[in-house]
Amino acid sequence: MQASPRRPDIFAPGSRATRPPLTRARLALGTALLGLGLLMGPATAQESGTPAAAGTPEWRHGLSLMGQPKYPAGFKHFDYVNPDAPKTGLLRLSVDGTFDSLNDIVPRGTPAGGLQLIYDTLMASAFDEVATEYGLLAEAVSYPADYSSVSYRLRPEAKWHDGQPVTAEDVVWSFEQLTKNNPRQAYYYSHVKKAEVTGEREVTFTFDQAGNRELPQIVGQIRVMPKHWWTGTNANGKPRDISQGTLEVPLGSGPYKVKQVTPGRAISFERVPDYWGKDLPVNIGTNNFAEQRYEYFRDGTVELEAFKGDQYDFRVETSAKDWATAYNFPAVKAGKVILEEFPDRASGSMQAFIPNLRRTKFQDQRVRRALNYALDFDGMNRTLFFGQYKRTASFFQNTELASSGLPQGLELEILESVKDKVPASVFTQPYQNPPDGGEEVRRANLREAAKLLREAGYEVKGGKLVNAQGEPLTIEILLANPAFERVALFYKPTLERLGITVNIRQVDVSQYINRLRARDFDMIITGWGQSLSPGNEQRDFWSTAAADREGSGNYAGIKDAGIDALIEKVIYATSRDELVAATRALDRVLLAHDYVIPTWNYPNTRTARWNRFSHPEKLPQYSFGFPDIWWWDAQKAAQTGGTQ
Numbered sequence: 001m002q003a004s005p006r007r008p009d010i011f012a013p014g015s016r017a018t019r020p021p022l023t024r025a026r027l028a029l030g031t032a033l034l035g036l037g038l039l040m041g042p043a044t045a046q047e048s049g050t051p052a053a054a055g056t057p058e059w060r061h062g063l064s065l066m067g068q069p070k071y072p073a074g075f076k077h078f079d080y081v082n083p084d085a086p087k088t089g090l091l092r093l094s095v096d097g098t099f100d101s102l103n104d105i106v107p108r109g110t111p112a113g114g115l116q117l118i119y120d121t122l123m124a125s126a127f128d129e130v131a132t133e134y135g136l137l138a139e140a141v142s143y144p145a146d147y148s149s150v151s152y153r154l155r156p157e158a159k160w161h162d163g164q165p166v167t168a169e170d171v172v173w174s175f176e177q178l179t180k181n182n183p184r185q186a187y188y189y190s191h192v193k194k195a196e197v198t199g200e201r202e203v204t205f206t207f208d209q210a211g212n213r214e215l216p217q218i219v220g221q222i223r224v225m226p227k228h229w230w231t232g233t234n235a236n237g238k239p240r241d242i243s244q245g246t247l248e249v250p251l252g253s254g255p256y257k258v259k260q261v262t263p264g265r266a267i268s269f270e271r272v273p274d275y276w277g278k279d280l281p282v283n284i285g286t287n288n289f290a291e292q293r294y295e296y297f298r299d300g301t302v303e304l305e306a307f308k309g310d311q312y313d314f315r316v317e318t319s320a321k322d323w324a325t326a327y328n329f330p331a332v333k334a335g336k337v338i339l340e341e342f343p344d345r346a347s348g349s350m351q352a353f354i355p356n357l358r359r360t361k362f363q364d365q366r367v368r369r370a371l372n373y374a375l376d377f378d379g380m381n382r383t384l385f386f387g388q389y390k391r392t393a394s395f396f397q398n399t400e401l402a403s404s405g406l407p408q409g410l411e412l413e414i415l416e417s418v419k420d421k422v423p424a425s426v427f428t429q430p431y432q433n434p435p436d437g438g439e440e441v442r443r444a445n446l447r448e449a450a451k452l453l454r455e456a457g458y459e460v461k462g463g464k465l466v467n468a469q470g471e472p473l474t475i476e477i478l479l480a481n482p483a484f485e486r487v488a489l490f491y492k493p494t495l496e497r498l499g500i501t502v503n504i505r506q507v508d509v510s511q512y513i514n515r516l517r518a519r520d521f522d523m524i525i526t527g528w529g530q531s532l533s534p535g536n537e538q539r540d541f542w543s544t545a546a547a548d549r550e551g552s553g554n555y556a557g558i559k560d561a562g563i564d565a566l567i568e569k570v571i572y573a574t575s576r577d578e579l580v581a582a583t584r585a586l587d588r589v590l591l592a593h594d595y596v597i598p599t600w601n602y603p604n605t606r607t608a609r610w611n612r613f614s615h616p617e618k619l620p621q622y623s624f625g626f627p628d629i630w631w632w633d634a635q636k637a638a639q640t641g642g643t644q
Contacts, residue, residue, distance in 0.1 A: 059140035059153065063123065063217045065131035065533045067576075071281070080128055080620040081285025081629050087271065089612075089632020091289040092312040096297050097509050098264040101245030105225070106181045107517075107551060109245035110510060112267045113294040116223075118161075118252030122152050122171070123220035124282040127620035127629075130346075131533040133220055134282050137166055137253070143216045148209070150216035154201040159276045160226050160253045168197040173227040175205075175219075181243045184551045188540060191215055212571060214535040226251045255287040268293040285616075288631035300482060310610060310641070314626065317606040319483055320385035327608060336640045338611045341604040346622035348399035350392055351527035352596035353477070353491070357557040358519055358547075361473055366456040368594040373449035374494045375597055378436035384486060389600035391433050395587050396530050397601045401580060403588040405430055410581035414569055415588070421562030423592045431591035433598060449498055458499075465499030474501040478521040480512035487525065487599070517551050525599070528553065534583055538567045542590065556595045563589055612637035 062069035077083050095113045104111030123133035123141075135141070138152040158166040175195045179186040192215070193208040205219045229251040230242045240246070249258040255278065256269040269292045277283050295312050297303035304322060307315050308329050317323045331337040355362040355371065362368060377391045394402035407415050407427065415426060434445045458465050458473060465473045475495065477488045485506060492502045507515070515521055528541055537553070539546060544559040546552035566586040573579035605624070614633040619625055 057142040057144075057151065059142050061140060062132065062134040063141060063220060064129065064133075065214065065217060065535075069132050069134065070126065070129050071134065075281050077281050077284035078126060078128065078620075080616055080618065080625065082616050082631070083285045085285055085288045085629075085631040086634070087288055087631075088290050088634075089288075089637070090291045090293065091314070091613075091627055091632070092293045092295060093314060093627075094295050094297055094303055094306070094312045096300055096303055098296055098298060099267070100264065101247065102250055102258070102261070102267075103242065103244070103246050105178060105223075106243055106245065107183065111245075112261070114256075114267060114269055114292060115250075116254075117256035117269045117292065118250065118254045118258060119223045119225065120158070120166075120253045120277065121221050121223055123217075126282075127623040127625055130622065131217070131531065133217065136277065136280065136282055137171075137224055138220065141216070141220065146210040147207070147213050147216060149204055149206045150219055151198060151202055151204040152220065153199070154203070155277075156201060157276050158253065160229070160251055161257050161272060162226075162229075162251060164226070164228060166224060166253055167227075168199070168201055168203040170227050171195070171203045171222070171224050172197055174225045175222055177225070177230075177242050178222065183549070184540065184553075187546065187549060187552065188536065189219075191536075192219065212536070213574075214571065218536065224253070226253070255283065256292065259291065264296065266293065266295050286628050288629075289627060290632075292627070307608065313612070314609045315607065317608060320388040320602075323606050324386040324388070331610075332608075336611055337608055339606075339608050341606050342619075342624035343604050344398070346532065348394070348396040348401060348530045348532075349527055349601060350395040350397060350530075350596065350598065351525070351600065352392070352598045353523055353525055354527075354555050354596050355475075355523050356519060356521055356555075357559075357595070359522060361467075362522075364456045365594050366452040367458075367473075368597070370449040370452035370456070370498070371495070372594060372597045373434045373445045373452065374498060375434075375491060375599075376442050376445070376494055377433070377600070378438075379442065380487070380490050381600065384490060385600065389602055391436065392598040392601045393431065393433055393591075395528065395590050396534070396583060398603050399530070399532060401530070401532070401534065401583040401587065403431070403584040403591070407585065407588065410577060411584045411588075414566070414582055414585045417569075418562050418565045421560075421565055422589045423562075426588050426592050431588065446494070446497065453498065460499040463499060464501065472501055473499070474503070474522075476503045476505050476522040478512065478515060478524050479504065479506045480509050481525075482506065484525045516555070519548075519550075519557065524555065526555065533579070535571050538570055538586065542586075543567055558590075558593075558595055560589075560593065563593075610640055612640045 061073040062071065071078070093113070097110065099110045099112040101109035101111045102115065104115050120137045122136060122138040124136040126132045126134065135155070137154055137158050139155045140153045141150060143150045152171070154166060154168060154171070160166060172195045175189070175192070179189050191207050191209055191212060192205050194206040196204055198204040207215050225242075230240050233239050234248055240248070247261065247263055249261065253276070255272060255275045257272055259268045259270040261267050271287060271290050278287070295306070297306060304326060306312060308331070310331070327339055332339065353371070353375070355368060357363055381387055381389050396402045415422060434448070435441050453465060457468050467473070479485055479488060485504065488504045492504065495502050516524065540553045542554060542558050542563050544564055546554040547557045547559045563586065566582065566589060569582040570579065570586055573582050607626070612633060613630050614636065615625065615630045
């Protein structure tokens with residue numbers, strides 16, 4: 001399943017999104033994904049906790065990958081919302097960069113932020129459960145015992161903003177367009193063999209395999225779009241084309257619609273007063289702002305200063321330096337701006353320098369390990385980050401899915417089953433980053449890096465590190481986010497002491513994305529967000545099949561039979577224990593190959609907000625829920641000032 005990244009500007013440099021993880025729009029192109037097996041819980045006398053036998057479909061109100069859904073059929077609202085929250089006020093958010101399209105389905109151009117607000121999906125996520133969804137456009141879902149297909153039955157009251165009903169034909173058409181026009185989504189949904197209308201309000205997705213228990217649920221996250229609108233003509237009589245970018249305001253079915261667009265600079269959304277789904281259990285207590293506005297800033301420094309000047313309301317701070325030094329302005333001291341950290345319990349991550357294994361110079365593991373020894377993380381943390389970070393040592397950092405120690409129990413059994421395909425070291429040696437410490441440790445690490453490079457066939461000649469053919473080892477670090485430039489600059493001198501020529505190339509977001517898709521880079525700084533329930537998306541991240549596919553998440557170009565086999569162990573896990581064990585095994589093998597140079601992690605989300613909002617007293621376990629379940633507080637706003 002797909003989920004928003006934990007901190008979008010880390011995983012997608014140049015695109016600072018202020019919305020937190022686990023928002024109502026779980027289908028976000030180009031993000032980290034989640035998923036495992038599928039269990040759907042009983043809700044009514046007609047529903048049972050086991051899959052329906054062939055020929056006897058049983059309709060259910062919710063899906064859960066972790067057991068039975070918490071909320072029964074007919075529940076009033078989620079426990080964590082305020083059902084009486086006021087529906088008023090303006091929320092102003094910021095995005096860095098620019099935009100040139102209101103079509104975020106196709107990987108062309110740069111779409112505006114917030115477009116998820118105008119669309120509905122078949123199902124909606126709960127913030128207090130892991131990977132659990134309840135009906136939004138769909139009133140019920142059914143699947144056979146072998147998980148070879150899934151059917152969704154639409155709500156009869158669901159309608160587009162022009163009053164026309166949302167139909168099963170819309171769902172099928174949306175799926176076809178998504179997979180036709182977005183290569184990454186086509187790959188992700190490649191196991192859907194067929195989508196078809198099977199009833200007046202019923203659509204069925206048939207899979208090309210049985211037993212993949214994640215597939216029924218991920219289909220429920222497909223964004224549904226209006227076929228009649230996209231296949232019609234615009235105000236000038238020109239046929240619309242969903243395969244191209246557009247600045248025409250699109251038709252939606254969701255709680256908001258586009259109010260105003262200033263191309264490249266701002267976009268605002270207004271709540272739809274007669275939104276068809278406003279009284280659904282999944283929507284009660286949500287969508288509380290009368291208007292949401294996204295302001296664009298092309299410079300991070302200007303963006304921060306704009307926040308201080310009350311030009312927008314809420315900010316996720318990903319810079320340790322700014323968190324430590326930039327928030328001592330008068331509004332903070334006066335209590336008009338609130339600084340607050342929220343624990344991130346819903347995801348893990350790996351952020352790293354990622355060398356491109358498609359380049360011959362990075363294919364020797366000793367070279368990659370040497371690059372890790374050359375990274376002075378302790379010095380970087382003290383100098384750049386005010387000691388706030390810890391070194392990342394897992395692709396599933398800060399979750400129970402992270403490997404540690406030596407493999408035992410079920411994890412060991414899984415690794416034994418692929419013993420001929422994985423490094424022998426995974427059975428005898430836990431992964432460790434090079435040691436951190438003072439100057440003596442740093443020098444020792446550099447000596448080890450130089451030794452590894454010599455073993456890989458390199459030697460220093462004339463101050464340059466060259467291979468046996470006399471070719472110098474050069475690395476271009478490609479960046480789109482200016483915040484990462486000081487990180488790369490800190491790393492550069494150490495690499496140059498080893499004789500490596502380092503160039504830092506800062507490009508605009510569009511050029512960065514194009515080069516990333518084309519795999520035209522030596523090294524980047526980015527990463528992967530992981531949910532608590534990894535699944536089919538792991539193929540996109542690490543599989544051989546994804547390595548040469550344009551637009552995949554396999555940035556490094558990993559091609560390894562052992563990893564391919566372990567990915568399938570994760571996807572076809574039949575219990576939580578098996579999932580955890582298989583994921584730890586996958587993590588262990590990924591680490592053992594030294595594919596990346598891990599950087600840092602932080603367990604909380606740092607936020608700053610102008611004090612004119614409130615939230616439920618007890619926030620859900622897996623998200624702080626902003627802005628989905630927050631609301632405008634008139635009393636606070638009167639003290640702080642602000643626009644209602």
